[in-house]
Amino acid sequence: MNGFFNNCLLAPADLIAVVKKRLSLNTHALFLFVLLIGASPPCYSQSVKLDVLEPIENGKVVFQSIAPSRIGDPKQGRISMLLRITNNTSAPITISRIEIMGRKVSAFASPVQVQVNGYYDFQNCNCDGSDGTDASVPLVIDAPFPQTVKVAVFLRNRNPLVEKTVAIVPHTNDGGRLSFPGKADDLRQNETWGTSSNHGSDHQVFALDMGVLGWNQDHWSEQFLGTTAIGSYLDGDGAPRDIHRRESYRIYGMPVYAMTDGTVCWALNDHEERPTTEPSETISPSLGVFNAGGNQLFVKRGTEVSLYAHLQTGSIPQELLQPGATVKRGQYLGKIGLSGASDHPHTHIHVKKEPASGAPNVGSFMNDCDDGRFRPMTFKNLQSLTKDEANVLANDSMLDASDWTALTNHSAPHAYGLLYPSTAAYDFRKDYAESKQYIGVWRSGNEIELRVKVTGWANFTKKWEELSNDNFRLVEVNSFVENIGQVFVGVFKRGGGNHALWNADSWDSFTTKWDELSQNGLRLIDMDTYTEGDTRHFVGVFRQGTDGHALWSVTGWENFTQKWDEYGRNNLRLVDIETFQVGANQRQYIGVFREGNDGHTLWSVTGWNNFTAKWDEFGKNGLRLVDIETFAVGNERQFIGVFRQGTDGYALESVTGYQNFTQACEKYNGAGLRLADVHVEQ
Known part of the structure; x- marks a missing residue:
């Protein structure tokens, strides 16, 4: 998908000669005119090209269907596009902002300059610039969804450089709706799964970082009631961070299940875990190095490859360590741990589409399983409720099954939400207390x-x-x-x-x-x-x-x-x-x-x-x-x-x-x- 913009003005010296000849301006007036035109853009003898690179299926941009932001509100869609703006003109261009559907999705600290014959890749995502990407935001829209959206790229002090209409469609994963990777009957009383669809960074734009939350008397928490820090450390910004034992997190040790049928692409099962949330050097003995995903499993289905990361050491079954091993939807894959680039126990899941040659994110030592571009994930038989609403309702003793939104082909809400992977009513008991020894x-x-x-x-x-x-x-x-x-x-x-x-x-x-x-x-x-x-x-x-x-x-x-x-x-x-x-x-x-x-x-x-x-x-x-x-x-x-x-x-x-x-x-x-x-x- 591409668009073009072509605009050429006379050079200032030529324009002055024409004006002087035709208007016989005096020197003072001519000087003012030169000042006015001095800021005019240079001549664009060629074109500026706009391409939508990803995520595209069958000629249309696919977006992620997500849960509503509030009880009773419409379900939503999350649009994140990878754009390429190529400068084929004879002078540098400066991009001031980018819009989709008339809404600003760029958040540049300063305008972006693109040199002659250069290009600029931009993805609207949950990006703050800290990872080397330019700051931007995803676009969240309400259902019913339009069939097309307009993309506009603005030059400094100019009208839109490119204004392009693209077709969009909700994404469904290869093989149909995914099964949620956690099960309701593995949760303890007053617990739910939790995450946000608004994952940070452009290279993990549709990923989910999954946690488990439980009711701790007055709020929902990823940690067990009564958990206390065992120390502290300074993070990379010099800010103090509490240290907690890994087993103080509700999700630690929870089983993870296959979201779809497929075959094993690659697995790692011997990466060392950290006993606490304090950063420390760990490696995989079989690799001899640290791996960001820690203990992990890649499963291929059709043209898509799913990843389950940060698992416990030794928790992946032996038969699933062999590439090509058969995986069935709902099959046990491993237990959630604290391995790899993880500051607290959780599991990272994502889906990528198999790439054409020369795709980014090539990792040959992982059997090329993590190549390709990210795709949205949507799940069947899921219920959602935002965490903020759940806090208010539970404290007021008003949380009941009717507050949850049933989802049939959706992901988590944009705001952090509670997720219950079942069609059965969620049984919340505010006064539930355990007394058994x-x-x-x-x-x-x-x-x-x-x-x-x-x-x-x-x-x-x-x-x-x-x-x-x-x-x-x-x-x-x-x-x-x-x-x-x-x-x-x-x-x-x-x-x-x-x-x-x-x-x-x-x-x-x-x-x-x-x-x-x-x-x-x-x-x-x-x-x-x-x-x-x-x-x-x-x-x-x-x-x-x-x-x-x-x-x-x-x-x-x-x-x-x-x-x-x-x-x-x-x-x-x-x-x-x-x-x-x-x-x-x-x-x-x-x-x-x-x-x-x-x-x-x-x-x-x-x-x-x-x-x-x-x-x-x-x-x-x-x-x-x-x-x-x-x-x-x-x-x-x-x-x-x-x-x-x-x-x-x-x-x-x-x-x-x-x-x-x-x-x-x-x-x-x-x-x-x-x-x-x-x-x-x-």
Whole structure:
């Protein structure tokens, strides 16, 4: 797309001669006339050319459809064009401003001069000049959208140099609307995803920097409630900046999912992370250098390549590190971390169109995956609400599902907005408070680990099936009643093999299923029990295995320990224990046993301090906690620990609330520890 402007005046000396001859001006009048024409522009013997370089599809400029700026307002469009103004005249030209649809989109500190036979590239974007680009702004328009817009480039003290009309159309990504890279059921209560479509810089004009926000009593924040700085540093401008631990951010450790089908173009999985937001030197050992994207994955679909950046070290599945590997829409890709050029945990996503030869941003060491020009991203099944409006509504206890705008093929609003990737109503509970005590048991490991907390058995099994199809296996389940209903917490780890999950409404039906699955090469590895109404449920987690095993239920602690001792002498080791009250003063105990001949012990004591003292003693003597159970006895609490022989790293911590628990999990994950057991106090 191009336009031309051609304007030629006589040179001043020639013009003076003509005027003097025809008007017989006196010397004084002629001097004034010369002063007046002295500022006239030079002769343009050729033309000035205006080209619209990007983003163009099928001869039209594509723009980004975005969410509205306020509740009830129309949806909007975000227009950002890359223009090239070429000076084919015989003298320099000076550009004073640029307009689109009669609205100024340039913000030059001083006019821009273009030399003879030179050109000037300009993109209207969220640019302040600090990155070497001239300052400018994107154009945001309301729906319904026009089919054409007018672009005008102004010379200093002149009429428009070029005034050009271009066709525009909303962009839809190759393969159709994208799926949002985060899922609603991974969010904790009163959390949303958040970002703005107004990404800074011209070379990342349509990118999104994604965060997770939660309600912190009086405002929405990317950090957990109660987060405090652990220090400070001076940034490049000499301004003080707080230092925070990476796990204090809600998004840290959140899974990222594929926005579309495709194939892997390039991946990096070993870039070092920073433990805090304080800047420090990190590298990728495989590259030997720092990489701005950190741990990242490029996925190609048709003519577009999408990037997911700043992920956790080692969180990308091994099979996705090979270029050409198949990726399915909604597939797990990695966990959000603090790697590369990232001042706080977030993930950067963008889409580029594959370039013609000689395109900018060539990165050959990345398999040329980051070449090309940026394209808008639009998503299906998304809801939005600006952060400022959400703050006001939540503080006034007026935030409800009707405040959210349903989006079908749009991106985030221009202003920072909350995003909920679901068509279901957003369930905001202003007075929600967590009071449950979570106990975590950790041991050395390097598996990719995900944790799930959902309400209702149907929702839990849906998540179990989804993650199972994505090569995750459930290893731990715990259930309890919270003010929002029957809640299930699951721990999933990357893995394969046959597996099963079963929920029975009686002990007899559970043991019948246990026997059936055992005969088919599955072994019970964890179980839980809970009541719903008058019915007691028994939940079992099964994994592939051929070793010896046993399941035992008995009333009374003394009877249980006798059986534990008997099984121990027969090379069976307790791996999981459950207990519940029967009658006024009796408790039922259930034990899950697997084959083994290592050292082991079983310990029960009153009081958390007494238990942790014994845990520490056993740890120093080569025993590792593998399972914990606790229950109230009057005003005190009893703790039961199952210990097995081991020399690996280990940890034990009790925290209030699931949000604090997930922080603890990510803290220990960074230290090379993985969950072995989780128990929520009833």
